[in-house]
Amino acid sequence: MATLIRLAESFFTEMGRFAMMLWRVLMWTPRPPYDWRQLFQQMQRVGVQSIPVVALTALFTGMVMALQSYRVLVRFSAEGYVGSLVGVSMVRELACVLGALMVAGRCGSAMGAELGTMRVTEQIDALEVLATDPIHYLVVPRVWATALMLPLLIAMADAVGIYGGYVVAVLMMGANPVTYASNSFQFMELNDLTSGLIKAAVFGLLIAVIGCQKGFYTRGGAAGVGRSTTQAVVLGSIAVLIADFFLTKVLF
Amino acid sequence: MSSSTAPPKIRLREIRKAFASKVVLDGVDLAIEEGESLVIIGGSGTGKSVLLKHIIGLMKPDRGTVTVDGTDLSTLGYREITGFRRRFGMAFQEGALFDSMTVAQNIAFPLERARRFDRSAVRKRVDECLGLVRLDGAEEKMPSELSGGMRRRVGFARAIALKPAILLFDEPTSGLDPVMTALLDEVILDLQRTLESTTVTITHDMTSAFRIADRIAMLHRGKIIAIGTPKELKADTDPRLLQFLEGRAEGPLSE
Incomplete structure (x- = not known):
């Protein structure tokens, strides 16, 4: 019982911290000066530099999906629908969730560590002393860069994943390339695609706000930075998974 | 130093600050004269360090007031205090340089954020400042x-x-060798003289x-x-001050 109360308490503490940080980001976003250089730099880091990791994840997920669904579908002679199954599952669910988890590991942790180090070396205090709001300067560009770039990354991941399924089905299972390709998109609706991309944008927001929040309020030297980095990844990933359930329920 | 009739540049009254149950500042009164x-x-x-952070408004006292140039810092809104800080310059313990920027970019940062200077003016001021701290030619180092x-x-x-009217130095020489310490002391005196x-x-x-x-x-x-000129302090007989000045392990401070 006591553990349960403590668990609930820490859950609501984290929710509160998240809400406070999100609120401050929203308050500062419309205020000049607009720091485009910082925004583009972060978009480059979160978006462009995550391409290999996210593409690799999507490629193998698509390939495994094709293998698995073929083994099952062949039992009731429905192997012709492997393409449809891979396509829809990638676009609706797998690309955005697995992609977001990779980005949480790659960028959420980086934000926790970078801002955490800036905190413990007094660089964040220095920003304030130099008449610059650290939320405005550091957090706002990171949050919007991630929320903008994650949907683009996921759109790419969708394509790569479907291609991965195609390669496995055609080369290893001997599926007909033309039927497989047409099957892939036969049952796909526009809603499948957009819901996945909307989810990706929300995941991006979650990952960046949590990562920055953890880094920003780091205490206690190098050990504190380590703790922030871990928490940024763990909480970011959990937030993605929980949000995924509720978003899926609302969007479909 | 200005005459004693002028109002102090910085006035701390009854500053009290505690972290959790640990009282760090317990009624600090201090008047700092202009110049x-x-x-x-x-x-x-x-x-x-906590005291220094109160002077610049990075921390808020639990009780008491900080007045700078006649303005009570607690009456300033969040955006006002950000502008107000341009009157200050603060040097942090380990420098607190932005490690993703070069030396020149670090020094240019406050100038660029102030949005009052064109590119050549920024460049010129960066060179001047580097000259004042005797680091000419280090612009492009990380x-x-x-x-x-x-x-x-x-x-x-x-x-x-930004040629601030108030300069704060947080342990500028701790952990440095005596020669470097003497050099930094000279730099501080230099800066104080040139900027007044x-x-x-x-x-x-x-x-x-x-x-x-x-x-x-x-x-x-x-x-x-205890507070006073170096001369006055050397004549002071407070045992706690004496222990600190003489650097003894035994005494009232160690209790």
Whole structure:
């Protein structure tokens, strides 16, 4: 019982911290000066530099999906629908969730560590002393860069994943390339695609706000930075998974 | 130093600050005159840095007021205090340089954020500031390539870029060799002379305290227990001050 109360308490503490940080980001976003250089730099880091990791994840997920669904579908002679199954599952669910988890590991942790180090070396205090709001300067560009770039990354991941399924089905299972390709998109609706991309944008927001929040309020030297980095990844990933359930329920 | 009738540049009244149950500042009263160099001494962990952060408004007192140029900092809104801080320059303990930027970019940062200078003016001021801290030619170095003493001097240069009326130094010489310490003391004196700024320095290095101070204040257990010119302090007989000045392990401070 006591553990349960403590668990609930820490859950609501984290929710509160998240809400406070999100609120401050929203308050500062419309205020000049607009720091485009910082925004583009972060978009480059979160978006462009995550391409290999996210593409690799999507490629193998698509390939495994094709293998698995073929083994099952062949039992009731429905192997012709492997393409449809891979396509829809990638676009609706797998690309955005697995992609977001990779980005949480790659960028959420980086934000926790970078801002955490800036905190413990007094660089964040220095920003304030130099008449610059650290939320405005550091957090706002990171949050919007991630929320903008994650949907683009996921759109790419969708394509790569479907291609991965195609390669496995055609080369290893001997599926007909033309039927497989047409099957892939036969049952796909526009809603499948957009819901996945909307989810990706929300995941991006979650990952960046949590990562920055953890880094920003780091205490206690190098050990504190380590703790922030871990928490940024763990909480970011959990937030993605929980949000995924509720978003899926609302969007479909 | 200005005449004693002028209002003090910085006035701290009854400042009290506690973290959880630990009282760090317990009723600090301090008046800092315009143009003077005040050095605050005291043992490690006596709240010297916390006091400095109150002067610049990075921390808010639980009780008491901080008045700068006649303005009570607690009456300033969040955006006002950000602008108000342009009157200050603060040099942090380890420099606190932005490690993703070059030396020149670090020093240019406050100038660019102030949006009052064109590119050539920024460039010129960066060179001037680097000259003042005797680091000409280090523009393109990254903070990680610098020694501890150089990093602090770049921190000084960044702090003075906007020619602030008040300069704060947080342990500028701790952990440096005596030669570097003497050099940094000279730089501080130089800066104070050229900018005519009010300077508050925190240190536990007595040699450099006597070198740069117009007045010295000693902080102990959250209170100012002695304040005066270096001469006055040397004549003071407070046993706690004597122990600190003489650097003895035994005495009232160790209890």
